[in-house]
Amino acid sequence: MTAPDPFELDVRPQLARGEEPFGAIMAAADRLLPGQALRLIAPFRPAPLFGVMANRGFAASDRQRPDGAWEVVFAPLEDGTPDAGLAPGSAPGAALWPDPSVTLDLTGLTPPEPMVRILETLAALPAGDVLFALLDREPIFLFPELATRGHEWAGNVAPDGGSYRLLVRSGGPEGEAEHG
The missing domain is CATH 3.30.110.40 (TusA-like domain)
Structure with missing residues:
Protein backbone atom coordinates (compact mmCIF):
# COMPACT_ATOMS: atom_id res chain seq x y z
CA MET A 1 0.00 0.00 0.00
CA THR A 2 1.40 3.41 -0.94
CA ALA A 3 1.14 6.56 1.15
CA PRO A 4 -1.35 9.17 -0.07
CA ASP A 5 0.01 12.29 -1.79
CA PRO A 6 0.95 15.06 0.65
CA PHE A 7 -1.77 17.53 1.56
CA GLU A 8 -0.61 20.99 0.43
CA LEU A 9 -1.35 24.10 2.46
CA ASP A 10 -0.15 27.50 1.20
CA VAL A 11 -0.33 30.00 4.08
CA ARG A 12 1.05 32.96 2.10
CA PRO A 13 -2.41 34.42 1.35
CA GLN A 14 -3.40 34.26 5.04
CA LEU A 15 -0.18 35.94 6.13
CA ALA A 16 -0.57 38.61 3.45
CA ARG A 17 -3.98 39.44 4.96
CA GLY A 18 -2.38 39.71 8.42
CA GLU A 19 -4.00 36.49 9.66
CA GLU A 20 -2.29 33.96 11.92
CA PRO A 21 -2.15 30.59 10.06
CA PHE A 22 -1.27 28.37 13.04
CA GLY A 23 -4.86 27.17 13.55
CA ALA A 24 -5.22 26.30 9.86
CA ILE A 25 -1.94 24.37 9.96
CA MET A 26 -3.00 22.36 13.02
CA ALA A 27 -6.45 21.70 11.49
CA ALA A 28 -4.77 20.45 8.29
CA ALA A 29 -2.48 18.17 10.33
CA ASP A 30 -5.52 16.79 12.17
CA ARG A 31 -7.23 15.95 8.84
CA LEU A 32 -4.32 14.02 7.35
CA LEU A 33 -4.92 10.41 6.37
CA PRO A 34 -2.74 7.71 7.99
CA GLY A 35 0.74 7.95 6.48
CA GLN A 36 -0.02 11.23 4.69
CA ALA A 37 2.44 14.14 4.82
CA LEU A 38 1.65 17.85 5.00
CA ARG A 39 3.37 20.14 2.46
CA LEU A 40 3.41 23.68 3.84
CA ILE A 41 4.24 26.71 1.68
CA ALA A 42 5.20 29.88 3.58
CA PRO A 43 6.97 33.17 2.81
CA PHE A 44 9.61 32.41 5.47
CA ARG A 45 11.19 29.33 7.05
CA PRO A 46 8.73 28.41 9.84
CA ALA A 47 11.36 27.02 12.23
CA PRO A 48 9.23 27.31 15.43
CA LEU A 49 6.69 25.00 13.80
CA PHE A 50 9.27 22.21 13.46
CA GLY A 51 9.20 21.42 17.19
CA VAL A 52 5.42 21.61 17.35
CA MET A 53 5.04 19.17 14.48
CA ALA A 54 7.81 16.91 15.83
CA ASN A 55 5.88 16.72 19.06
CA ARG A 56 2.90 15.52 17.03
CA GLY A 57 4.96 12.76 15.39
CA PHE A 58 6.19 14.45 12.19
CA ALA A 59 9.68 14.85 10.77
CA ALA A 60 10.39 18.03 8.80
CA SER A 61 12.36 18.57 5.62
CA ASP A 62 12.52 22.03 4.11
CA ARG A 63 13.88 23.90 1.13
CA GLN A 64 13.70 27.41 -0.25
CA ARG A 65 11.99 27.46 -3.62
CA PRO A 66 13.19 29.49 -6.62
CA ASP A 67 10.32 31.97 -6.01
CA GLY A 68 11.73 32.70 -2.52
CA ALA A 69 8.98 30.88 -0.64
CA TRP A 70 9.76 28.04 1.75
CA GLU A 71 8.37 24.56 1.26
CA VAL A 72 8.32 22.28 4.29
CA VAL A 73 7.17 18.68 4.15
CA PHE A 74 6.05 17.29 7.49
CA ALA A 75 6.10 13.51 7.09
CA PRO A 76 4.73 11.17 9.75
CA LEU A 77 7.40 9.30 11.68
CA GLU A 78 7.48 5.59 10.91
CA ASP A 79 6.65 4.53 14.46
CA GLY A 80 4.25 7.39 15.18
CA THR A 81 4.49 9.50 18.30
CA PRO A 82 6.81 7.97 20.86
CA ASP A 83 5.20 6.79 24.07
CA ALA A 84 8.30 6.95 26.27
CA GLY A 85 11.06 9.42 27.04
CA LEU A 86 10.97 13.02 25.94
CA ALA A 87 8.59 14.09 23.21
CA PRO A 88 9.96 14.85 19.73
CA GLY A 89 10.79 18.52 19.49
CA SER A 90 12.29 18.53 22.98
CA ALA A 91 15.69 20.18 23.39
CA PRO A 92 18.41 17.54 22.94
CA GLY A 93 20.42 18.47 26.06
Missing part, protein backbone atom coordinates in the same frame (compact mmCIF):
# COMPACT_ATOMS: atom_id res chain seq x y z
CA ALA A 94 17.48 18.70 28.46
CA ALA A 95 18.76 15.83 30.61
CA LEU A 96 21.76 18.00 31.51
CA TRP A 97 19.77 21.08 32.55
CA PRO A 98 19.87 22.19 36.20
CA ASP A 99 17.00 21.37 38.53
CA PRO A 100 14.00 23.68 38.09
CA SER A 101 14.13 26.91 40.08
CA VAL A 102 10.37 27.45 39.60
CA THR A 103 7.53 24.92 39.64
CA LEU A 104 4.04 25.74 38.38
CA ASP A 105 1.01 23.48 38.79
CA LEU A 106 -1.27 24.74 36.03
CA THR A 107 -3.72 21.85 36.03
CA GLY A 108 -7.36 22.83 36.07
CA LEU A 109 -6.78 26.18 34.35
CA THR A 110 -8.47 26.97 31.06
CA PRO A 111 -6.43 28.09 28.05
CA PRO A 112 -4.77 30.49 27.53
CA GLU A 113 -4.10 30.96 31.28
CA PRO A 114 -1.37 28.25 31.52
CA MET A 115 0.52 29.77 28.59
CA VAL A 116 0.17 33.30 29.99
CA ARG A 117 1.51 32.24 33.39
CA ILE A 118 4.45 30.36 31.88
CA LEU A 119 5.44 33.30 29.68
CA GLU A 120 5.06 35.80 32.55
CA THR A 121 7.25 33.65 34.79
CA LEU A 122 9.89 33.18 32.08
CA ALA A 123 10.03 36.94 31.47
CA ALA A 124 11.59 37.32 34.94
CA LEU A 125 13.90 34.28 34.97
CA PRO A 126 17.64 34.66 34.36
CA ALA A 127 19.09 32.90 31.33
CA GLY A 128 19.71 29.23 32.03
CA ASP A 129 17.18 28.88 34.85
CA VAL A 130 14.63 26.11 34.40
CA LEU A 131 10.89 26.22 34.96
CA PHE A 132 8.82 23.06 35.49
CA ALA A 133 5.10 23.16 34.66
CA LEU A 134 2.42 20.54 35.10
CA LEU A 135 -0.42 20.96 32.61
CA ASP A 136 -3.66 19.20 31.70
CA ARG A 137 -2.63 18.86 28.05
CA GLU A 138 0.24 19.33 25.62
CA PRO A 139 0.71 23.11 25.15
CA ILE A 140 1.09 23.12 21.35
CA PHE A 141 0.36 26.85 21.04
CA LEU A 142 3.11 27.61 23.58
CA PHE A 143 5.97 25.92 21.70
CA PRO A 144 6.29 28.51 18.89
CA GLU A 145 6.16 31.32 21.47
CA LEU A 146 8.96 29.73 23.47
CA ALA A 147 11.13 29.41 20.37
CA THR A 148 10.42 33.00 19.29
CA ARG A 149 11.45 34.28 22.73
CA GLY A 150 14.69 32.29 22.82
CA HIS A 151 13.64 29.61 25.32
CA GLU A 152 14.17 25.84 25.00
CA TRP A 153 11.68 23.20 26.12
CA ALA A 154 11.42 19.51 26.81
CA GLY A 155 8.26 17.67 27.71
CA ASN A 156 6.25 14.50 27.74
CA VAL A 157 2.97 12.99 28.81
CA ALA A 158 3.05 11.69 32.37
CA PRO A 159 3.07 7.87 32.63
CA ASP A 160 -0.54 7.85 33.85
CA GLY A 161 -1.56 9.79 30.70
CA GLY A 162 -3.42 12.36 32.79
CA SER A 163 -1.08 15.34 32.51
CA TYR A 164 1.73 16.88 30.50
CA ARG A 165 5.09 17.65 32.12
CA LEU A 166 7.05 20.55 30.69
CA LEU A 167 10.55 21.86 31.39
CA VAL A 168 11.53 25.23 29.94
CA ARG A 169 15.05 26.63 30.08
CA SER A 170 15.00 30.39 30.03
CA GLY A 171 16.80 32.24 27.28
CA GLY A 172 16.79 35.22 29.65
CA PRO A 173 14.33 37.95 30.54
CA GLU A 174 12.60 39.75 27.66
CA GLY A 175 15.12 41.84 25.79
CA GLU A 176 18.16 40.06 27.29
CA ALA A 177 18.01 37.03 25.02
CA GLU A 178 21.29 37.73 23.23
CA HIS A 179 23.14 34.57 22.38
CA GLY A 180 26.81 34.89 23.23
